[in-house]
Amino acid sequence: MSADVFAALGEATRRRVLELLADGEQPAGALVEALRAQAAISQPAVSQHLRVLREAGLVTVRAEGTRRFYALDPAGLEGARRWLEQLAGAGDPLAPFAQPLDALATEVARGRRGRRAAAAEQAAAEQAAALTPRSGTPSRAR
Amino acid sequence: MSADVFAALGEATRRRVLELLADGEQPAGALVEALRAQAAISQPAVSQHLRVLREAGLVTVRAEGTRRFYALDPAGLEGARRWLEQLAGAGDPLAPFAQPLDALATEVARGRRGRRAAAAEQAAAEQAAALTPRSGTPSRAR
DNA sequence: TCCTTCCATAAGTTTTCGCTTATGGAAGGA
DNA sequence: TCCTTCCATAAGCGAAAACTTATGGAAGGA
Secondary structure: OOOOHHHHHOOOOHHHHHHHOOOOOEEHHHHHHHHHHHOOOOHHHHHHHHHHHHOOEEEEEEEEOEEEEEEEEEEHHHHHHHHHHHHHOOOOOOOHHOOOOHHHHHHHOOOOHHHHHHHHHHHHHHHHHOOOOOOOOOOOOO | OOOOOOHHHHHHHHHHHHHHOOOOOOHHHHHHHHHHHHOOOOOHHHHHHHHHHHOOOOEEEEEEOOOOEEEEEEEHHHHHHHHHHHHHOOOOOOOOHHHOOOHHHHHHHHHHHHHHHHHHHHHHHHHHHOOOOOOOOOOOOO
């Protein structure tokens, strides 16, 4: 489970859905209406986007009667946030000092270059195939 | 300038390039080699990915002799980070307390629902067409 | 039970995207 | 000057993705 998070975020309409869900959970129908306020789109199209977001672990669904309530899934967002965070600060020489102190200790001992590699490894291990489909498969991603 | 950041991040190979650049700036050729260590890919393919990353504001280029050195662009990453941050915590009732204190004051005065809408507006205004191509164009995004 | 509402899935089409090979320009060394 | 290296762009192709219309199932009210 948990398909490619960033691929899901790569589409503008899906990001708009997430923004709408930031106001709290909403039934699928309400999302369709809200999206239609900005551009013409069919109900199945929205439903398909919701499926992608679901499979990426970015939203959760809850059935209530005939309606399906969608909500943001913090867990899914967290994965993307961490990957980004790991990358950020690479151009910023002061970045290491923004870390927790215990991490800083090993940082100093190891040197910057080493830390970067380790961070990449850790991230790859933690998030596994979720973010980089490549890890595990020696073949081409697409 | 600055095309869709998340669309650029949506591709696994491009994310891998960014990870490689986290170790510091590198000439295009080195990136090609590094990518080839994991999967077969042509030089033009990499060049095209680099172009996308460039146009998204995620990397910068610097020419030196016959080589072109690529590096992460913190500004581009920052945009993505902020969008994600704005979304995160929507399911988390304690999120408002993680804010700076002055922001917290208006938060309490306004109530959660109001803040969310305001935050969305602010983000939309700041990042403009960079993240959501939709803002500004009343027509379909695709 | 029948009808309506809500939403997912199926099928088919068009557009986008990532890749390839081919080519050329720019910089530097012999 | 000529040759080589480095890399971007052009053109074309196949696969994937996003959209459409059509359809059906599940839940609830009359």
